[in-house]
Amino acid sequence: MKNSPTIRDIILAPGNGSFFYDDQTAIRAGAAHDGFRYLGAARTPGFTTIRMPSRSLGIGLVLSDDVIVWGDMMGVQYSGAGGRDPVFQVDTIEALTRSVVIPRLLGADVSNFLGACERVFAYHEDKRLPLAIEYGVSQALLRAAADHARTTLAEVICSEFYLPVPDKPVPIYAQSGDSRELNVDKMILKSVDVLPHGLINSREKFGVSGEKFRDFVKWVAKRTTEIGEPGYHPVLHFDVYGWIGLEIGMEAQKIADFIARLADDVPGYRLHIECPADFGSTEAQLEEYAKIVALLDRRGTEARVVVDERCNTLDEIRLFARSKAAHLVQIKMPDVGSIADSARGVLVCKENGVGAYLGGSCTETDLSARAAVNIAVATQADMMLAKPGMGVDEGISIVGNEQSRLISILNYRNSQNSLQNGRAASA
Incomplete structure (x- = not known):
C-alpha cells in the first residue's frame, strides 16, 4: 500500500447538471407551460426564472502522487423548497470553496475518509457549509481514499463503517x-x-x-x-x-x-x-x-x-x-x-x-x-x-x-x- 497521500493542489471546473432547477412554489401556484419553459415570474428566492438550467462545479483534488480525483457540487431540482438549501449559484459556491474549503483541503491526509470529511466540513462562522459543497467535496475525498487503498469506493465505505462486503445489487x-x-x-x-x-x-x-x-x-x-x-x-x-x-x-x-x-x-x-x-x-x-x-x-x-x-x-x-x-x-x-x-x-x-x-x-x-x-x-x-x-x-x-x-x-x-x-x- 502506498504512503498516505496528501492534497497538494485543487482544480475547479464549472459544469452542467443534467436537467433544470425548477421553482416549485411557482409551479404549484399554476404556472403555465410554454414549450419546455414556464411562463410567469419566479417566486422562490434565488430563481431568476421559474425554470433554470442546472449548473455544477467540479472539484479536482491533486494528490501528492499526481493522481487527480474529482467530485461534483450541485443542487436539486426543487431547490429552496421543503426546507432545502437555496438554488445553486456557481459564483457563490466557487468563492466560498476558494476562501474556506481549499485551505482546509491542502495538506489533508486523505487515507482516512471519515476523518478528512470531519476536518474539511467543520462549521464556518457558526454555520454549516452549503450542502452542495459537502456533497461534491466528499465524493472527491472518497475517490482519494479509494485510490490510496486500491479499492472501490464501496469497499472504502464498508471498511470505514465496519460493514461486510456485499454481493447483492440494489433495486x-x-x-x-x-x-x-x-x-x-x-x-x-x-x-x-x-x-x-x-x-x-x-x-x-x-x-x-x-x-x-x-x-x-x-x-x-x-x-x-x-x-x-x-x-x-x-x-x-x-x-x-x-x-x-x-x-x-x-x-x-x-x-x-x-x-x-x-x-x-x-x-x-x-x-x-x-x-x-x-x-x-x-x-x-x-x-x-x-x-x-x-x-x-x-x-x-x-x-x-x-x-x-x-x-x-x-x-x-x-x-x-x-x-x-x-x-x-x-x-x-x-x-x-x-x-x-x-x-x-x-x-x-x-x-x-x-x-x-x-x-x-x-x-x-x-x-x-x-x-x-x-x-x-x-x-x-x-x-x-x-x-x-x-x-x-x-x-x-x-x-x-x-x-x-x-x-x-x-x-x-x-x-x-x-x-x-x-x-x-x-x-
Whole structure:
C-alpha cells in the first residue's frame, strides 16, 4: 500500500447538471407551460426564472502522487423548497470553496475518509457549509481514499463503517419526468425494478379529487402486464408533491383513506406514495406522517408512504426513522450533504426497521451518480435512483452499469480471496 497521500493542489471546473432547477412554489401556484419553459415570474428566492438550467462545479483534488480525483457540487431540482438549501449559484459556491474549503483541503491526509470529511466540513462562522459543497467535496475525498487503498469506493465505505462486503445489487428506481407514457414504456421494456415516479406536481396532473392520478396508477399497472416480460412485477412508486393533502384535505385519515383506495386499485402490487402532503415544517410533517403510517399499517395494505420534503438532513432522517413516520425515507443525497452522512442515513433507517431509498435529483451529474451507486451497494439500501437526467435511458445506463461493474469486481475479489484461503489451508 502506498504512503498516505496528501492534497497538494485543487482544480475547479464549472459544469452542467443534467436537467433544470425548477421553482416549485411557482409551479404549484399554476404556472403555465410554454414549450419546455414556464411562463410567469419566479417566486422562490434565488430563481431568476421559474425554470433554470442546472449548473455544477467540479472539484479536482491533486494528490501528492499526481493522481487527480474529482467530485461534483450541485443542487436539486426543487431547490429552496421543503426546507432545502437555496438554488445553486456557481459564483457563490466557487468563492466560498476558494476562501474556506481549499485551505482546509491542502495538506489533508486523505487515507482516512471519515476523518478528512470531519476536518474539511467543520462549521464556518457558526454555520454549516452549503450542502452542495459537502456533497461534491466528499465524493472527491472518497475517490482519494479509494485510490490510496486500491479499492472501490464501496469497499472504502464498508471498511470505514465496519460493514461486510456485499454481493447483492440494489433495486433501481427510474423517474419519468413529464413524458410519462413514453417513459413508462421504456422502463417496462427494460424491466426496471421500481417505477415510474410520474412527476405528479400540479392540479392538472392530479385531477379533481385525484381521479386523474388514480387512472394513471391503474394504467401503469395494466401496462406492465401488457408489454412487460413474463413474470415482470415491479414496485409502483409515485411522487405526488403534496397534492393528496392539497386536493383531498390535510387530515391524516383522509390521506390514508385515499392511499388505501389507490392500493385497492392495483391489487398485488407494492405501492409507494412519496410526499402525500407537505405540512409546512419538520415537526408537523413528523407528527402527521406517523399518523398516516399507523393508519395504513392497521389496514394491512400494500401501500407505503415515502417521506421527502421536510426530511433532508441526517438529523431529520434519524427523527423520521425513529418515529416510524414513514415506511421509506428518501435520502436525497445533495440535500443530506456529505456522502458519509448519506451512508449513515441508510444505516439509521435499517437500524430502525424503516426502508432506505438512496435518492437524489435529475440535476446531478454522471460523476455524482456513480459515487451514489457505491454508497447504495455498500450499505445495501432498499432502492436507489437511476440518475441523472429525465431521459430514463441515460440514468438507467449510468447507474445500472456502474452497479454491474461494482458487483462484478466485488465478486471477483471474493472468489480470489476464497481461492487464496483454500490454498493456504491445504498448504
